[in-house]
Amino acid sequence: HAKRIEGLDKNVWVAFTALAADPSVVNLGQGFPDIPPPSYVKEALAKAASVDRMNQYTRGFVCLCGSQSAEFRVLKLPYHLNEYCIIMVFLFFHLCSVFIEKGHPSLVKALSQVYGKAYGRQIDPLKEILVTVGGYGSLFSAIQALVEEGDEVIIIEPFFDCYVPMVRMAGGKPVLIPLRLKSGKKTITSADWFLDPDELAGKFNSKTKAIIINTPNNPIGKVFTKDELQMIADLCIKHDTLCFSDEVYEWLVYRGHQHVKIATLPGMWDRTVTIGSAGKTFSVTGWKLGWSIGPEQLMKHLQTVMQNSLYTCPTPLQEAVAQGLLLNYELMDQPECYFTSLADELEGKRDRLADIVEEAGMTPVIPEGGYFMLVDVTALNQDLSHMDEDEAYDYKFVKWMIKEKKLAAIPVTAFVGEESTKDFEKYIRLCFIKQDSTLDAARSILKSWT
Ligand code: PMP
Ligand code: GLN
Numbered sequence: 001h002a003k004r005i006e007g008l009d010k011n012v013w014v015a016f017t018a019l020a021a022d023p024s025v026v027n028l029g030q031g032f033p034d035i036p037p038p039s040y041v042k043e044a045l046a047k048a049a050s051v052d053r054m055n056q057y058t059r060g061f062v063c064l065c066g067s068q069s070a071e072f073r074v075l076k077l078p079y080h081l082n083e084y085c086i087i088m089v090f091l092f093f094h095l096c097s098v099f100i101e102k103g104h105p106s107l108v109k110a111l112s113q114v115y116g117k118a119y120g121r122q123i124d125p126l127k128e129i130l131v132t133v134g135g136y137g138s139l140f141s142a143i144q145a146l147v148e149e150g151d152e153v154i155i156i157e158p159f160f161d162c163y164v165p166m167v168r169m170a171g172g173k174p175v176l177i178p179l180r181l182k183s184g185k186k187t188i189t190s191a192d193w194f195l196d197p198d199e200l201a202g203k204f205n206s207k208t209k210a211i212i213i214n215t216p217n218n219p220i221g222k223v224f225t226k227d228e229l230q231m232i233a234d235l236c237i238k239h240d241t242l243c244f245s246d247e248v249y250e251w252l253v254y255r256g257h258q259h260v261k262i263a264t265l266p267g268m269w270d271r272t273v274t275i276g277s278a279g280k281t282f283s284v285t286g287w288k289l290g291w292s293i294g295p296e297q298l299m300k301h302l303q304t305v306m307q308n309s310l311y312t313c314p315t316p317l318q319e320a321v322a323q324g325l326l327l328n329y330e331l332m333d334q335p336e337c338y339f340t341s342l343a344d345e346l347e348g349k350r351d352r353l354a355d356i357v358e359e360a361g362m363t364p365v366i367p368e369g370g371y372f373m374l375v376d377v378t379a380l381n382q383d384l385s386h387m388d389e390d391e392a393y394d395y396k397f398v399k400w401m402i403k404e405k406k407l408a409a410i411p412v413t414a415f416v417g418e419e420s421t422k423d424f425e426k427y428i429r430l431c432f433i434k435q436d437s438t439l440d441a442a443r444s445i446l447k448s449w450t
Contacts, residue, residue, distance in 0.1 A: 195232075
C-alpha cells in the first residue's frame with residue numbers, strides 16, 4: 001500500500017454501522033435521519049430523471065461544442081479565419097469546462113443566491129463555488145488542493161473524524177487542541193466547552209497552513225460564538241493561515257444561538273473555504289452532494305483536484321437540490337422555510353432525548369446546534385472489565401450496549417486524538433434526527449436498563 005494511507009485503515013463508521021445493522025437494534029449511532037426528506041426534493045429528483053438530457057453529464061452544451069467544431073472543419077475556412085475559429089472553439093471549451101467541473105449551472109446559481117444572502121455578499125456562481133461528492137468531497141478537495149507535505153493543520157477536538165486522515169493523506173501534520181470544559185460546571189451544554197485562547201495561540205507557528213473549524217460541531221453540538229470565531233480569525237490573519245470551515249449543519253441552530261460564518265469576519269473571506277452539504281440541508285444523506293465556497297484564488301485549486309479525480313457530480317441530484325434551494329430561497333427567514341422548520345422540529349427532539357437520557361440517570365450535554373448529543377455515562381457505573389483491555393471505555397460501552405441492550409450509539413473517542421482519550425471516554429454520542437417512535441424505543445430500552 002501507499003505510505004500516505006498507512007495507519008488509516010480503522011474507521012468508526014465502518015465498524016459501528018455494521019454492528020448497528022441488525023434491525024432489532026434501535027439506531028441512534030451513525031448520523032442519518034429516519035424522518036422523511038421534504039417531498040418536493042424527492043419529486044424534483046424524479047422529475048429531473050425523467051428528462052433525458054438530465055441523465056447525462058452536466059452540462060448540455062458539451063455536445064453543442066462538439067458539433068460546432070465539426071462544422072468549422074467542414075467549412076474549410078481560409079487560414080487566418082480558421083485560426084480565429086480555433087481560438088473561438090478553444091474559448092468555448094474553456095467556458096464549458098468552467099460550467100462542467102464546478103457544478104451543474106442551476107445548482108451553482110441557486111447556491112450563489114442562497115449563500116449570497118447568508119454571506120451578505122455576492123457569490124460568483126462560476127468562480128467561487130465548487131460542487132463535489134458530499135461534505136466529504138468538499139473537505140477532501142480543499143485539503144488535497146491546499147495542504148502541502150510538512151504543513152501543520154490545527155484541528156479542534158472533538159472533531160469530525162475524517163479531518164485527521166485527510167490531512168495525513170495530503171502529507172500534512174494534524175495538530176490537535178481540545179475544547180475544555182469550564183470548571184465547576186454540572187448541568188452542561190455544548191457552550192460550556194471552550195477553546196482556551198492562549199492554548200490555541202500556542203499551536204500556531206510558521207508551519208501552520210490552516211485551521212479546521214466545525215460549527216455547529218459534530219459530535220458535541222457547539223455553535224461557535226462570534227467572539228470565539230473572531231479570536232480564531234485574528235490568529236489566522238496574524239499567522240497568515242487558511243481556514244477550512246465545515247458548516248454542514250449551518251441551518252440546524254437552536255433558540256438563543258446564531259450561526260456565524262467565519263468567512264464573513266473582516267479579512268477572512270480571502271483565506272476561508274466553507275463547506276456545505278445537501279445531505280444535511282435537505283435530510284438526504286444518501287445523495288452525497290456537497291459544496292465548497294471561497295475566493296477564486298483558492299477555489300481554482302480545488303477545481304484542479306475535482307477535474308482530475310471525479311470531474312463532475314450526478315446531474316439529476318444537482319438539479320433536484322437546485323430546485324429545493326430555490327424554493328427555500330423564496331421563503332428564507334420565514335418559519336415555513338425548511339432551513340428553519342427543520343431546526344424547530346429538531347429542537348423538540350433534542351429536548352425529548354435529553355429527558356430520556358436524564359430519566360435514565362445519565363447526563364446529556366445539551367447541544368446548541370447540529371443533530372447529535374453527547375451523553376456522560378459515568379453515573380451508570382457499568383463494569384466492562386471483562387472486555388478487551390486495549391480499548392477505550394466508550395468503545396467497550398457502545399459495543400456492549402448494542403449487543404446487550406440493542407441500542408446503538410457512537411463512541412466519542414473516535415473524534416479525539418490519543419492524548420485526549422481520557423477526557424472523553426465516558427461520553428457516547430446519540431443522534432436525534434429520528435422519528436419520535438424511534439426516540440421512544442430508546443426510552444423503553446433505557447427505562448428497563450437494570
Ligand atoms: N462534516 C461533518 C461535520 C459531518 O458530520 C459530515 C457528515 N457525514 C460531513 C462533513 C460529510 O458530509 P456528507 O455526508 O455530505 O459527505
Ligand atoms: N456525518 C455522519 C455522522 O457523523 C455520518 C458519517 C459517516 O457515516 N461517515 O454520523
